[in-house]
Amino acid sequence: MxxxxxxxxxxxxxxxxxxxxxxxxxxxxxxxxxxxxxxxxxxxxxxxxxxxxxxxxxxxxxxxxxxxxxxxxxxxxxxxxxxxxxxxxxxxxxxxxxxxxxxxxxxxxxxxxxxxxxxxxxxxxxxxxxxxxxxxxxxxxxxxxxxxxxxxxxxxxxxxxxxxxGFELPDDPTVFGFGGGDDEWPPAFQRYADDAREELKLRYGGALVGDVNQVLRYGGVFAYPTLQSREEGKLRLQFEANPIAYIARAAGGAASDGDRSILDVPADRLHKRTPLYVGNEKLIRELPDDL
Incomplete structure (x- = not known):
């Protein structure tokens, strides 16, 4: 230590x-x-x-x-x-x-x-x-x-x-990107995704840095939710979720695991995984309670 x-x-x-x-x-x-x-x-x-x-x-x-x-x-x-x-x-x-x-x-x-x-x-x-x-x-x-x-x-x-x-996320978000197969998404997140498709443009490339970079530039939301095959989430708390959440907060945004701020998720092991939802604060507040 x-x-x-x-x-x-x-x-x-x-x-x-x-x-x-x-x-x-x-x-x-x-x-x-x-x-x-x-x-x-x-x-x-x-x-x-x-x-x-x-x-x-x-x-x-x-x-x-x-x-x-x-x-x-x-x-x-x-x-x-x-x-x-x-x-x-x-x-x-x-x-x-x-x-x-x-x-x-x-x-x-x-x-x-x-x-x-x-x-x-x-x-x-x-x-x-x-x-x-x-x-x-x-x-x-x-x-x-x-x-x-x-x-x-x-x-x-x-x-x-x-x-x-010293930039901040744009006030009028325009993009979204969601990871994992939609056939594995929880029903609550499926509803959230359906709403996002009505208002935002899909931008998803399969690399966290690229997908978050789109959100920081244009405003919007990125998510890699809980999946049926990955109930604990896919992204690593220490290596991916925490740094991205820290950056999002500095840019006036927010990040959640679906229950609380990513920054408040307990770190009980080095390679712990977590769901991640990150973007404009309003879009994160609109996440359903039953994720």
């Missing part, structure tokens, strides 16, 4: 969070280039039981090396590893090195998600002090949140160039 930083050390927190995302930005072009030739399956599964690809492991090794070497990072945890790596004293990082890696088979959008916690892992979302993600699209972009502010950058030659700073 890593020793945590003193709560009064705000300046050091800011420095560490910024260095984490500066390091991710610096590595992003190398990471995207590394996908070529590494789209095949690796021999094994990750701790959540998903088939690993060669690129999953490559991304994880590079990020563990770069992020674990930052002064003030005490632990590095990855979706691809059973347990966190002890890096010394400081904050704890959770990393989904290659979000949406199944999209590599069809050459579609993927990304990287990072959460920064001032607590030993597993930790609740309220312990987060920063979060962000990278989208490897036609250009490489990064969304980064710290406290109550969120910014978007374009990454050019490993450097962050500001696109939008």
């Amino acid at each position: 890593s020793e945590q930083l003193a709560p009064t050390d705000a300046d050091r927190y800011d420095r560490i969070v910024d260095e984490v995302f500066e390091t991710v930005a610096d590595a992003a072009p190398e990471l995207r280039d590394a996908i070529c030739g590494r789209r095949g399956e690796a021999d094994g599964e990750n701790p959540s039981g998903d088939q690993q690809l060669e690129a999953d492991r490559w991304f994880d090794r590079l990020l563990a090396d770069r992020l674990g070497g930052i002064d003030g990072v005490g632990a590095y945890a990855s979706e691809e590893r059973e347990d966190p790596i002890d890096c010394g004293s400081g904050v704890s990082l959770t990393v989904d090195p290659l979000d949406g890696s199944s999209n590599l088979v069809s050459n579609n959008l993927v990304g990287t998600i990072v959460g920064v916690y001032d607590a030993a892992l597993p930790a609740a979302g309220r312990e987060m002090i920063g979060a962000g993600y990278v989208v490897y699209g036609p250009t490489i972009t990064m969304i980064q949140a710290r406290g109550e502010t969120v910014a978007e950058y374009e990454i050019v030659d490993g450097e962050r160039r500001p696109l939008r700073e």
Whole structure:
């Protein structure tokens, strides 16, 4: 268990969070280039039981090396590893090195998600002090949140160039994207989805970073609900849901597991799964009570 930083050390927190995302930005072009030739399956599964690809492991090794070497990072945890790596004293990082890696088979959008916690892992979302993600699209972009502010950058030659700073979700939402087969959705969510189709446009690509990025740009809602085959949900609380919820809140939105804020979901194990509903606050408030 890593020793945590003193709560009064705000300046050091800011420095560490910024260095984490500066390091991710610096590595992003190398990471995207590394996908070529590494789209095949690796021999094994990750701790959540998903088939690993060669690129999953490559991304994880590079990020563990770069992020674990930052002064003030005490632990590095990855979706691809059973347990966190002890890096010394400081904050704890959770990393989904290659979000949406199944999209590599069809050459579609993927990304990287990072959460920064001032607590030993597993930790609740309220312990987060920063979060962000990278989208490897036609250009490489990064969304980064710290406290109550969120910014978007374009990454050019490993450097962050500001696109939008201190932005919020648009007041008039226009898009939705829902994961899982609709034949497995609970009846209450099916009704919610039917209503969404009447008012919003479908935008769904199968990578959490891409689907959430659409919501942050245009306003709307993304959901990966409870399924008949996955009663606990599909997305990982520590690695995916908490960082995305933290970012959504900073952008004036909200995120829920269908019962409470994602940030309040107890973290009783590192690879815990959860349903996720995220987007404009009004659309999250309209979720049915019987999900």
